[in-house]
């Protein structure tokens with residue numbers, strides 16, 4: 001199995017300090033903005049990043065076809081007028097290399113690289129109750145301390161692999177799509193297998209089919225997918241977008257998903273079937289999530305409405321796939337349209353009309369084992385040069401489990417979250433003082449930057465409040481946390497997504513404890529505006545649900561004390 005063994009070029013960035021006021025973990029979109037705000041305040045802070053460079057998702061996911069489903073201009077940061085004025089998105093849905101350049105552009109523009117340490121994977125962190133600091137141990141053996149830790153570790157940053165017999169014996173190249181090699185991989189003349197049919201597979205399959213000699217897709221469960229309808233953005237279009245930025249971000253703030261797409265204000269039942277069809281014909285040809293998020297709200301909560309839109313999309317798929325038997329295999333039968341995160345595609349269904357593409361239905365002929373030369377199913381043996389695992393992520397909580405976080409009384413975050421995340425507003429967790437999460441579980445998993453900016457814009461003044469009042473420590477009230485979690489669960493009750501096998505419910509057949517039926521309440525499903533209101537209400541009520549204390553030892557600390565804590 002090949003891994004990206006990219007040299008840690010930026011190792012020189014490693015800082016000689018051992019103690020910080022704030023440590024941010026992760027240099028993706030969220031960590032970059034957080035360190036900007038802390039740097040502006042002159043706080044002694046650093047970002048620890050496991051990768052060899054910044055970018056998170058957009059550093060890792062280099063597979064062909066990797067790009068936004070979000071509209072590029074709704075995905076960019078909104079905090080800097082200069083960035084908005086200077087950056088030109090060249091495509092409506094930016095490809096991965098451009099997004100990575102964008103994150104580098106923002107970082108370099110504000111001189112943030114000097115606050116980032118690369119190749120620094122956090123191995124564990126322990127809260128020291130005497131000093132009110134976190135003692136952080138890195139994989140390289142270094143031990144650091146910080147009064148506050150802010151995690152920006154990502155919701156889709158921990159890839160999961162299946163557990164087939166013989167995986168290690170395969171002699172060709174094999175990797176998770178998220179670890180697609182950084183160096184160019186020439187697929188000319190290659191026989192390629194893609195295992196999986198989720199959002200990543202749906203993006204990469206059309207591209208791999210064009211490049212490879214033969215592509216075989218092993219699909220267990222098809223996903224609904226709809227056209228991305230991507231297009232270039234010209235200079236003049238970008239100029240118009242720049243003029244509209246205030247309006248665009250205002251719509252994002254008012255929309256449930258943080259996108260430019262507002263749900264149709266009419267009721268599904270007030271509109272005739274012909275009018276519904278007219279709307280869907282139009283939305284299907286519009287860019288991005290229009291068909292999903294500009295639809296009637298009933299499609300998310302009402303079985304009958306959902307069945308009708310599902311029939312409509314199924315019909316569209318049938319029109320695009322020449323072989324009717326194959327078309328049926330590509331149409332989901334176990335869940336309705338839109339109740340899982342909708343993958344967007346460019347020529348995905350037509351790809352199956354190509355003579356060099358084959359679909360293996362793994363429910364009919366399951367994969368039995370991998371062999372040195374390929375894959376053996378219950379029916380046949382296949383030979384491959386390359387195997388790509390598009391098998392998803394240990395979403396929302398996976399990166400936290402790997403952080404090995406120990407709070408008060410020796411409590412492990414992993415244990416607290418064994419049956420699913422338990423948070424206060426997705427930002428904090430009781431038993432884990434001075435610990436803050438950006439894009440943590442139970443925040444709105446919408447257009448990510450809109451939520452990430454909201455989190456950073458809350459966390460930063462919250463820390464300023466603590467510093468202004470001389471508080472050494474904050475803790476979350478158990479009852480406030482329990483009330484929030486109940487609210488999160490309530491938001492799942494009416495929604496059809498509660499039954500879906502998706503990361504919304506924490507389903508992942510490759511992880512123990514994530515089986516179907518063991519629902520994990522991973523996201524805040526009440527929408528961005530409602531979440532924003534609850535956050536301001538809590539803040540205006542004197543940070544309701546949070547206890548502050550001053551009576552512990554002050555910030556400056558003896559590194560040895562913390563080293564001793566880590567030894568325990």
Ligand SMILES: Cc1cc2nc3c(=O)[nH]c(=O)nc-3n(C[C@H](O)[C@H](O)[C@H](O)COP(=O)(O)OP(=O)(O)OC[C@H]3O[C@@H](n4cnc5c(N)ncnc54)[C@H](O)[C@@H]3O)c2cc1C
Pocket residue numbers: 025026027028029030031048049050051055056057058061066067068069070075120121122123152153154155156157200399402403438439446447448449452
């Ligand atoms: C293929 C793909 C496509 C996507 N498309 C969209 C889209 O169109 N729209 C959208 O809104 N969202 C999309 N997302 C979600 C995407 O993850 C977010 O948009 C956003 O990039 C998340 O940024 P982040 O900084 O919160 O986390 P990430 O970008 O995941 O960054 C987390 C960082 O933390 C680091 N880290 C984790 N653990 C440790 C540790 N122990 N020690 C040190 N460092 C650590 C990781 O190495 C990583 O660099 C997509 C995700 C994927 C995987």
